[in-house]
Amino acid sequence: MTFSLSRVLAMMLKELVQIRRDRLTFGMMVGIPLMQLLLFGYAINADPKHLPVAVRDADGGPVGRAVIAAMQASQYFDVTLLPATEAESEAILAGGAAQFVVSIPPDFSRRVLRGERPGLLVEADATDPAATANALGVLERLAAHAADRDLSGPHARLRQGAPPFELIVHRRYNPEGETAFNIVPGLMGVVLTMTMVIMTCLAVTRERERGTMESLLATPLTPFEVMIGKIVPYVGIGYLQVAFILGTAKLLFAVPMVGSLALLSAVTVVFIVANLAVGFTFSTLAANQLQAVQAGFFFFLPSILLSGFMFPFRGMPEWAQVLGEALPLTHFLRVVRGILLKGSGWGEVALDVAAIALFAVAAGAVAIRRYRMTLD
Amino acid sequence: MTDAIRVTGLTKRFGARTVVDAVDLRVPEGRIMGFLGPNGSGKTTTIRMLCGLLTVDGGEGTVLGLDIRTAAAAIKRQAGYMTQRFSLYEDMTVGENLDFAARVQSVPGRRARVAEALDRMGLGGRRDQLAGHLSGGWKQRLALAATILHKPRLLLLDEPTAGVDPQARREFWDRIHGFAAEGMTVLVSTHYMDEAERCHAIAYIAYGKLLAAGSVAEVTAAAGLAAADVSGGDPELVRRIKALPSVETATAMGAQVHVAGADAAALAADLDRLAAEGLSWRPAPANLEDVFIHLMARRPDPAEAAR
Structure with missing residues (x-):
């Protein structure tokens, strides 16, 4: 077996001529990497923020509002809907109009101040666990101190120890986060x-x-x-x-x-x-x-x-x-x-x-x- | 007798290039018209325009009495077009290909008609063979079988015998004549002179222009060429003869050289001078090839001329 550089050269030149002739293939060689760069570089984000949240505030008190404000401030949550009834919230979650529904029960603020540790229900559409995981992690952290400002004066002792309310998270549709x-x-x-x-x-x-x-x-x-x-x-x-x-x-x-x-x-x-x-x-x-x-x-x-x-x-x-x-x-x-x-x-x-x-x-x-x- | 094809001024342009330039063509019903011309002269383009595969850029006319510009769909139902390149499905069997063609053409009594076509073309024994495994001659038979399934009134055959052996070519032409006898009109393009001579009439096209049309005898006579066969002499003879001013074509045919030229007297004078050197020549009838080369010589390639 012999190896001829000129034969290999002939082959290489032929390939180059043919690649140049096939305009679409040539375009794809540039187009596909460009598309990947743009999409992976700019479009893809594994840490989704500004997720739409529906808030059903049956209380209207200051603590609930403080929690919502803290959520907004975290950049992970955007309150977009304010359902009035439970059926409405359910429809929002089922239809995918919001990623989370936060339900603030009646008398929430008062019960917090009384130190009763009422529950705050957060339902997440967990069909895509990746979309909600980070936001829920942030939520757990901010819940502990969201109401700190409202817990002043005689209520200041509630700031210590366990959070002043119980954060109840329901991962709907995919509870195990599979x-x-x-x-x-x-x-x-x-x-x-x-x-x-x-x-x-x-x-x-x-x-x-x-x-x-x-x-x-x-x-x-x-x-x-x-x-x-x-x-x-x-x-x-x-x-x-x-x-x-x-x-x-x-x-x-x-x-x-x-x-x-x-x-x-x-x-x-x-x-x-x-x-x-x-x-x-x-x-x-x-x-x-x-x-x-x-x-x-x-x-x-x-x-x-x-x-x-x-x-x-x-x-x-x-x-x-x-x-x-x-x-x-x-x-x-x-x-x-x-x-x-x-x-x-x-x-x-x-x-x-x-x-x-x-x-x-x-x-x-x-x-x-x-x-x-x-x-x- | 009515005309199956009657078009005037047929023109097709691809960009700035005029591929078919004001071609007039008339083919009476039941006739076989040979369509001749060098490669790239516009034969395929003309045929494609006739069967509605290409839109017409200029000219008008009818195929089977239907306007080629508006009735392409109706023409497709009544004409059969056999492409130059084998264009049936190589990964389907002979029977499957014919069955598909029959269904697409809405042929009544499909099974019987497919069986009849298989029989007529001698394809019966190869029904279950893949079309891709057939040799050139058998592929051509299959393609023809698929083309005639719907009993078209007009057959458009684009170089059907290219690459087919002489025996198969002969059989093919016998079939073509059979179809014509049944009343089918045939327009067939070819490069073979012997095939041209089996046609009722021929049309010669070069660089998109129709240069001659009529029966072989008419076309030959109209060219007014004188021809002769020269014998004796060495292998260098052809080159010397080609250099003679009165000779347009010189072809070595074994030991003889066939020459032709437009001016009979000048040709005779030139050949007489050669005869003095011990060669002999005698007049011979001009053949179609002489005529075509003569016609081409008078019409230089526009692309070459532009250089």
Whole structure:
């Protein structure tokens, strides 16, 4: 065996010429690292602050207000809602409008001053334990001294020893703080995004790359017929994946399934179609199967990072949340976690489902518009 | 007799480049029209425009009585287009490919028609073979079978016999003539002169322009070329003959050299001078190749001319 530097050089030069020709691949070499830098550098935050809190203050006294003020001051909590009844607070937590509900019982302030150590109930939406862990830690610390200013004069002795009230924390929906309960249902959306987008994109690009598109276009098939015919089989495949993941979630991870599986299946079809439409749109842009996979990755990366799958959605800066809201996975994660862990019904998930449906329609419209019936 | 294809001024531009330039084409029903021209002359583009695969940039006309600019969908139902490159599914069997084509074309009595096509093309024994495993000649048969499943009134065949052995080519052309006898109109592009001679009429296109059309005899006569066969002499002979001013083409054919030129008298005079050196020559009929090279010589490549 001989080694010829000039032969290796010939090979290297050929590779460089081909890389330069493939503009999309070239763009991806810059685009993907750039996207990762921006998302990991600016968007992702493992220590979410300014989490929305609903406060039901049945007392209205100074100690309760002091506790709330201290929470706000910690930067971890933003009071956004003031429910009047218990049912209202329950709906807020179930719908995901707030991460925490703080309930201040009647006569709270008076009982504190009397040294009775009344309870202060904090309910946390713990479907994503990572989103609440730090905030709850902070809460425990600040509770001890939140009321110090109110405990002056004759009440000053209450500052010593145990906190003047009992902080009762309920980690709702996931009391053990099992990360798997959050990740495994989420994985369903992630797997569907990855496979559905790339599979359809490949399916259409393959026709073009292998030259079979020319025969296909010469037949009476219309673009809409081609699209439906391409998409429906993958909807079936998507369902098989869902069944597999759900089965595994139940058997291996004992993920609770509180809500209706029928509702989950109905919503899943909308999500699958949304992703397939994205794949179809990408296929009209990609010239070959490699580019199709790259385009799929370009969609997958922000989906996984900005949807709240890997990192708490509420920890991200405003702009990243806006981007995240535009992705179907973000809404699907809320729906899946809502149905499985919280037992959400149609009423709670309708808005997120509508967002996914809107996305599907928009992506489908783009796909149909871009799909050419001719070879021009 | 009505025309299956009747287009005038057909034009296609890709960017600034005019690939098909004001082509007029008429193919009467039931006829086989050979479509000839060098690579990149616009044959494929023309065929694609005829079957609605490319939008037309200029010109007008009808295919099977349907407007090519507005009735592409209807044309697709009645025409059969066989692509230059094999464009069926290599990872599907012969039977599956035909079944798909039949379904897409909404062929009535699908099973029977697929069976009939398999039988007619002699593909019956290969029904369960993957299309990708077929050799060139069999792929071509399969492609043709898929193209005629819906009994089209017009066949558009783009270099169907490229890379196919002579025996298979001959059989293929017998089938084409069979279809024409049944009333199908055929437009077939080819590079083979013997195939051109099996057509009722030919059209010759170069650099997007139609240079000649008619029967082989008409096209040859219209060129008005004189030709001769020269024999005797050494291997250097071709080079010397090519240098003669009256000779447009000179082709070595074994020991002979076939020459052609536009000016019969000048050609005879030049060849007589060679005869004085001991070579012999006799007049011969000009063939299609002579004509095409002659036509090309008068129309320089616009891309070359621009340099």
